[in-house]
Amino acid sequence: MDLEAAKRLVRDHHAALDAARPGEARQALGRHCADAMAWSGMHPWGVLHGLDALAAEVWEPLRAALGPLQRRPDVFLAGHQEGYARPGTWVMEMGHLMGLHDRPWLGIPPTRRLCFLRYAEFSRVEGGRIAEQALYLDIPFLMAQAGRSPFARHTGALVLTPGPRTHDGLLWGPQDPEEGRRTLALVDRMVSRLVGEGVRTTGADLRLDWRPDMLWWGPAGIGATYTHGRYLEQHCRPFEEGLRFLRHDGHETRVAEGSYGAFFGYPSLILTAQGGYLGVTTASEREFEMRIVDVYRREGELLAENWIFIDHLHVLAQLGFDALARMAA
Numbered sequence: 001m002d003l004e005a006a007k008r009l010v011r012d013h014h015a016a017l018d019a020a021r022p023g024e025a026r027q028a029l030g031r032h033c034a035d036a037m038a039w040s041g042m043h044p045w046g047v048l049h050g051l052d053a054l055a056a057e058v059w060e061p062l063r064a065a066l067g068p069l070q071r072r073p074d075v076f077l078a079g080h081q082e083g084y085a086r087p088g089t090w091v092m093e094m095g096h097l098m099g100l101h102d103r104p105w106l107g108i109p110p111t112r113r114l115c116f117l118r119y120a121e122f123s124r125v126e127g128g129r130i131a132e133q134a135l136y137l138d139i140p141f142l143m144a145q146a147g148r149s150p151f152a153r154h155t156g157a158l159v160l161t162p163g164p165r166t167h168d169g170l171l172w173g174p175q176d177p178e179e180g181r182r183t184l185a186l187v188d189r190m191v192s193r194l195v196g197e198g199v200r201t202t203g204a205d206l207r208l209d210w211r212p213d214m215l216w217w218g219p220a221g222i223g224a225t226y227t228h229g230r231y232l233e234q235h236c237r238p239f240e241e242g243l244r245f246l247r248h249d250g251h252e253t254r255v256a257e258g259s260y261g262a263f264f265g266y267p268s269l270i271l272t273a274q275g276g277y278l279g280v281t282t283a284s285e286r287e288f289e290m291r292i293v294d295v296y297r298r299e300g301e302l303l304a305e306n307w308i309f310i311d312h313l314h315v316l317a318q319l320g321f322d323a324l325a326r327m328a329a
Contacts, residue, residue: 003078003079003080003089003174003257004174005125006078006089006091006125007076007091009032009091009125009128009129009130010032010078010091010093010123010125010130011172012032013029013032013033013123013130014071014093016028016031016032017029017059018069018070018071020059020063022063022064023060025055025059025060025063026051026052026055026056029051029054029055029059030051032130033051033129033130033133034126034129034130035050035051036049036050037049037050037051037054037129037130037131037132037133038131038132038133039053039054039058039132039133039134039135040133040134040266041058041134041135041137042135042136042137042139042291042311042313042314043139043311043313043314043317043324044106044313044324045057045058058135061105061106062097062105065099065101065102065103065104065105065110066097066099066100066101066105066115066117067100067102068099068100069097069099070097070098070099071095071097071098072095072096072097073093073094073095073170074094074095074096074163074164074169074170075092075095075163075164075169075170075260075262075295075297075307076091076092076093076094076169076170076171076172077091077092077169077171077255077256077257077258077260077261077262078090078091078092078171078255078257079180079184079255079257080255081253081255084250084251084253084254084263085251085252085253086124086252086253087253088124088125088126088253089124090123090124090125090253090255091123091125092120092121092122092123092262093119093120093121093123094119094120094121094262094295094307095118095119095163096117096118096119096160096161097116097117097119098114098115098116098117099114099115099117100112100113100114100115101113101114101115101142101145101146105142106139107324107325107328108143108146108148108327109146110146111145111146111147113145115142115145115146116141116142116145116160117137117138117139117141117142118137118138118141118161118219118309119135119136119137119138120135120136120262120264120293120295120307120309121133121134121135121136122134122135122252122253122262122293124253134264134266136264136293136309136311138219138220139313140219140220140221140312140313140323141219141220143220143327144158144220148327149220150280150312150313150316150321150323150326150327151220151278151279152279152280154220154221154222154223155222155223155234155235155238155239155278156216156218156222156223156224156225156230156234156235157223157224157225158220158223158224159223159224161217161224162217164260164297164305165215165297165304165305166297166299168259169260169297171257171258171260175258176258179257179258179259180256180257180258180261181256182298183257183258183259183260183296183298184254184255184256184261186209186261186298186301186302186303187254187256187261187294187296187298187303188254189209190209190210190303191263193205193208193209198245199240199243199269200245201232201236201240202232203228203229203232206228206232207228209302209303210302210303210304211299211300211302211304212227213226213304214226214227214228214231214303214304214305214306215304215305215306216231216235216305216306216308217306217307217308218235218308218310219308219309219310219312220312221278221310221312222235222239222308222310238278239278242273242274242276242277242278243271243272243273243274243277244271244272244273244274245271246270246271246272246287247269247270248269248270249265249267249268249269249270249289250265250268251263251264251265251268252264252265252266256296259297259298259299260295260297260298261295261296261298262293262295263293263294264291264292264293264294265290265291265292266291267289267290267291267292268289268290268291268292269289269290269292270287270288270289270290271287271288271289271290272285272286272287272288273285273286273288273319277316277319280316280319280321281321282316282320282321286318286319286320288315288318288319289314289318290310290311290314290315291310291314292308292310292311293307293308293309293310294306294307294308295307295308
């Protein structure tokens with residue numbers, strides 16, 4: 001399937017789902033998704049099979065709790081790839097779901113205020129249908145807005161994450177394929193260097209791949225950082241020093257179009273925590289997996305911005321800390 005047709009299909013799917021009234025999510029999903037579509041989500045869902053489960057367990061409760069739900073995308077791209085675990089044509093959209101938090105959701109108490117839920121969604125298109133999806137939601141960010149963050153502090157700044165500085169991330173139309181190849185080559189180089197060094201970042205590494213005024217938009221528990229120095233201080237050192245890298249399990253897909261690229265791993269990294277995780281006291285030296293999304297903007301020959309999603313609730317649960325259960329207790 002060509003990229004433009006794949007983009008239209010995903011946009012039509014979003015329009016149908018966003019327009020669905022209460023009780024109509026299953027019908028909306030069926031318009032563009034395969035009935036047996038596999039869906040990979042965050043904790044507490046994991047992998048769901050079939051549209052009935054997806055509608056009942058995810059979309060109907062979410063839309064009821066945060067309605068009227070408004071989709072506010074910041075990056076939209078598509079690409080073909082054959083070299084990763086899930087080959088094919090993929091469409092990625094990243095942004096915020098916005099609504100009024102008027103009802104409990106996953107035990108998170110309502111605030112009756114405007115709320116934002118960060119998301120990144122990957123859709124593999126095949127045979128004119130969406131064959132599989134992965135949806136990353138920054139649920140701890142919503143918990144923080146409700147005053148129930150599982151993290152006592154954030155190593156960076158917890159802010160409403162903006163879209164690209166250049167305001168050109170919605171690639172609705174066709175792009176120059178060569179620009180996408182340049183972006184993907186840079187992302188590949190950076191990831192290979194990071195993983196090859198055991199997930200240990202230095203200033204020398206950053207100078208090779210990142211602009212000095214880089215922007216790194218991390219998930220709740222970490223937050224955002226700006227410039228090489230503050231990225232090292234406020235993310236890399238507190239994150240990397242508390243973890244022992246075991247292996248990299250790769251990515252399910254890695255695609256790029258124009259100046260933007262994205263990948264997800266489900267899981268990506270296998271690690272152990274030493275004495276806790278980001279200030280949360282947990283079982284030490286327990287092996288755990290980390291589900292990750294990275295979205296990038298390239299500027300010239302260097303990376304300029306990076307949006308990160310980590311399934312932090314899944315990380316904490318593996319380490320013996322069920323944040324949702326403790327909040328409800």
